[in-house]
Amino acid sequence: MARTQGSRAEITGPAIREAARRLFARHGFAAVSMRQIAAEVGVQAGALYAYTPDKQALLADLLRGHMEELLGAWQDDPARPPLDRLQSFLRFHIRTSLEHPEAVFLSYMELRSLTPENHRQIADLRRRYEDALEAILIAGQAQGSMSVPDTRLTAMALISMLTGVTNWYREGGRLDRDKVVAVYWDLVRGAVGA
Amino acid sequence: MARTQGSRAEITGPAIREAARRLFARHGFAAVSMRQIAAEVGVQAGALYAYTPDKQALLADLLRGHMEELLGAWQDDPARPPLDRLQSFLRFHIRTSLEHPEAVFLSYMELRSLTPENHRQIADLRRRYEDALEAILIAGQAQGSMSVPDTRLTAMALISMLTGVTNWYREGGRLDRDKVVAVYWDLVRGAVGA
């Protein structure tokens, strides 16, 4: 079957997602037009609709994809000491935040731009991620190696703190990844009273 | 001097700022139209332009107003023990975040929607606020009552954590203000190694 002239589906699909992710993260969902995304990819606006039913679905797919990848990649072992698990979570979250800053920032900030239906779905996924962290805090508190009176609030606070990395981290800046992890681990370890 | 028919400048001015603040915070700057703001206030869209030259100036004024109020209200005394100063900062920031959640959220999130000129100005104000916190950490580290190897990064991390309150706090929810302050103080005190 001959390829249609100008057809480059294998690259255009991912390119659209990539451009949308970058532009949405930088300027906000509502501030970015389909024309801008198309221009970034190098196609006309109409061509985007061969890949997504509409702009809302494009955002929802980006967020869902990121959250599912996050949840799929996170490996926890309840048998390990809670402090070790906490450190692993921190490494995992910061590494992800530095490798995919746009996706992390977007999933944290643009929930509000989703339709109620999509919002429920993505918020559920995020909730599971928060639960993964809280489970570690609960174990640490129960076992006595941490002092965490309010595990829910502490989980939210820690995630806010860690995700904040995407606000100030600049590639090639003052700090490399390991240094960032080290500083944050000191903060987190102290915060949970270990 | 007789009032023009229908003129209610004393209420309309603040009402516009209030409506814009709420709508911008909830849906994002770009997602909100001048017509929506006007409808919320109870006037026609054209009337808004008697109070602001354009939409961008409306946002910039909101952010500048908030940051200046914040900086003006913050009272610090370098002579006090650093840990006391840190606790005061925390109380101040959380109290503000719970009393004006939209303004705090907006100033944290919509810097990206400002023109370069406005951005520079507001980012400067925010920088001064971050510096106010870092000054406390530097004093604590120097004096030995805190362990803060990287004061800049720690200041950014703490502000991210504290500002995150606006993401989950709900009026009349599980926790009252004093309880929130207490939990966060435990976290922060531990994080700075005190």
Add this chain to the structure above:
DNA sequence: GTCTATACATTGATAGAC
């Protein structure tokens, strides 16, 4: 699969009457 062309709604902002 992509393009050109276009329908149609909505946007920010202005002009002039009251």
Add this chain to the structure above:
DNA sequence: GTCTATCAATGTATAGAC
């Protein structure tokens, strides 16, 4: 100070040719 009316620009999305 506010309203009505309106403009030019831009938005999302679709139709039909290739």
